[in-house]
Amino acid sequence: GAGVSQSPSNKVTEKGKDVELRCDPISGHTALYWYRQSLGQGLEFLIYFQGNSAPDKSGLPSDRFSAERTGGSVSTLTIQRTQQEDSAVYLCASSRSTGSGANVLTFGAGSRLTVL
């Protein structure tokens, strides 16, 4: 697609429920990133994928968080047994390649998660 698409744009859930957030990157972008942005805060790195593999999962805050990517395209971020502190905007970004080069991330509009 022309840009990075994320769904849902808004999700309200009850504490303890599981949620899935989806990211559809730009076609041809091999690298995909997930970030979290709490209200009024900076972006927090969660995980990145190169193709279908995730070389760096260091940002996942707990084992309730997991992500997968299939076919080198769509990625799903899953949060199990959601807690109120999980409320945030989850942003996905993609880029053409990883490495230390001057790559530019293209961000989606984000999925706003509210845990009641």
Add this chain to the structure above:
Amino acid sequence: KNQVEQSPQSLIILEGKNCTLQCNYTVSPFSNLRWYKQDTGRGPVSLTIMTFSENTKSNGRYTATLDADTKQSSLHITASQLSDSASYICVVSAQAAGNKLTFGGGTRVLVKP
């Protein structure tokens, strides 16, 4: 620990005026520095990207500077417009870090008529 600090946290300026945002970083070894603009409710959009050898880069009314020795960058907005109201985020990439980026907390700019 890699860190990116931005100042001020927020500022209000009158339409037509100039302003300068600051970014200090401790990311090492440095690869590149990017400035993003994030409108409310949207994802960040890249304004400029600068490598070690670049001191200045412009994108329309936005001019970014980089001093790799002092590990400082600035973003200058000239002749501000109402549409410049947004958060401006400084992002630094370390070499051989798998493109893991360190984000600053952002500066919220409000341009008033």
